Amino acid sequence: MLQPEARNPRRDWLGVLARAPAPVLEAALASIGTLPAYKRLRPPEAGLVMARGRIGGDGNPFNLGEVAVARCAIAMDGGILGVGYALGRDLRKAEVIAVLDGLLQQPSWHGRVASEVLEPETARQTQSRTERAAKVAATRVNFFTLVRGE
Amino acid sequence: MSALQARAPAPGFQAPVADSQIAFRALLGALSSPGRMEAISASHEAPAPIGPALGAACLTLLDYDTPVWLDPVLGPEVIAWIAFHTGAPVAFAPERSAFAVILSPGSMPPIDSFALGTDEAPETGTTLLVQVPDLREGRGLHWSGPGIAGRRAVGIEGMTPGFWARRHGMGDLAPRGIDVFFFAGNRVVGLPRTTRVEV
Amino acid sequence: MYVATKGGETAIANAHALMAEDRRGDPKVQEIGAEQIREQLSLGVDRVMAEGSLYDPDLAALALKQARGDQVEAIFLLRAYRTTLPRFGYSEPVDTAAMHVHRRISATFKDVPGGQILGPTFDYTHRVIEPVTAAEEAPRSPEPLPYPLPRVAGVLGREGLLEDTPTACEEAITDLTREPLRFPADRAARLQVLARGDEGFLLGMGYSTQRGYGRSHPFAGEIRMGDVAVEFVAPELGFAIDLGDITLTECDMVNQFKGSKTEPPQFTRGYGLVFGFGERKAMAMALVDRAMRAEELGEEVTAPAQDIEFVLYHADNVEASGFVQHLKLPHHVDFQSELTLIRAMRTEQEALKEAAE
Known part of the structure; x- marks a missing residue:
């Protein structure tokens, strides 16, 4: 745990897809055209994950409260497992993520899905975060000292 | 890229809510009428040797909160299927398990080596899910107790005399004890801790 | 009957x-x-x-x-x-140090590393009702925020003037959605109750500690609000993935502590963490968390906010509302029996009075 983990590209793309708006993912899937056949291993479902915090921010864990999560798992030809997890209860979004995850694991699809979906969406997320951070940064206090006397 | 590919296990319930309700109702019926045969008609694709009823019971009863003891005869495909669909952690010690999946009853650990529960929390006793070659009503050992009018003869093929003797020898632990489900094909019979079996 | x-x-x-x-x-x-x-x-x-x-x-x-x-x-x-949804499991503990902050202030250090970041606050507004709330684009700063922002606690901690938070790996973390509240309740259980507790109740209890009912000399060491990733280890993957971001408000309250037989004089901490932007609640939670540690820290337990059972049993507004409001359900028969009893007692008393006269 203390060792810095090696980059896990699948972890990264699942994070980007989870944060992507559903219409963006839906449009991306539509633009890909004919998809390989897949079957639902775990049909899309909504459920809960108990979110944990740490006492004092850095101490022992405690249970903070639950977050709503949608998830889905599919099997693509060749037995590739695609999973989708995202905050909220959008079942369709979870299934689309699972399909994209299945495609991204296949060399024949990876490049196309990465360039058509992942890269623009990663850029959009970075852009929106940077924009917000710039507005937050504008509320930083710049103290100045009034020197009295000599 | 191939190192990234994850192998998919066989599908679980296709209609998880309805299927698990159907299975739960059958399991409840089996436990409230010990020895009476119930059929579970919930479809999934559990890998062999897990049969339809045992598979449905696993999908219905196990979750991330219930450590499960797995029969050593189970292969990686079955273990992966259970882990994927239920999220149940594997319990390596029988006495630390909430459920036990048993397919070779002839070589299973002694029944009293599983968790018996406590007087304060008797529900924490292990529930055994045992798959046997066949189940018969009307022939076999005599069962009696709550949920049975008089006595009922029940045949559980594949259970050794040693199992019944050991269970009998546990005596009256109420409210603690171990509940058992026996499965064959799509059928299930329940043996709650309160049932007496003449040996 | x-x-x-x-x-x-x-x-x-x-x-x-x-x-x-x-x-x-x-x-x-x-x-x-x-x-x-x-x-x-x-x-x-x-x-x-x-x-x-x-x-x-x-x-x-x-x-x-x-x-x-x-x-x-x-x-x-x-x-x-x-209650209608299945539980998939537990998240990894959220890392609030890696928060993408929208607000971060410290009342203890003016020049906190990263600066005082006011964010979208009501503070400093004039509390004058405006018939039309303007929606103008907020200005941007060309200077980026230095993420991640270091914790204020770390600054005091380096000098050894702040108590450490226990980081021993506990075997099981109490989850009150799965098991009943038992006493003595550990700090994890207490924080879970407070995190979902009624803001008004906690505000009143926190306020009472400031007014002398279990005084603990608090300072708002740090308050931060922002987005945090929720990570979850999916069993089929075996590694943690991000489910998305949630907004949290965190308060690290720093309290004076004169020391005990085993501990040198130092600052102790109370902790608040809530879903969303809930600064008042997070601060009140931190005050009450610290107050409930009185016994642990060898302080005299005299005030309601220090009484763990009192606080935990009365913090939940769904429970409290249910029990208070059940009084409006029909108690017609109960009341009739009381009425009969009161009448009988009256008759008896009057008979005794007459006999005495």
């Missing part, structure tokens, strides 16, 4: 219809949508999520609409809804 009574079905159905009509208000006024509530009444939504103990802004907005804006009723709706 119980007397079975039936009836009232029509009255109940009609009462619900009347409530629905009143909820809609004047039909000439445009109906609001849950999206408008989520976007424009977001702090109300945040409170429903925090005390409903379920992070789902769409659902909380819908609940607020259905509850006619009644927070506790909306919280009740959310709590009821969550």
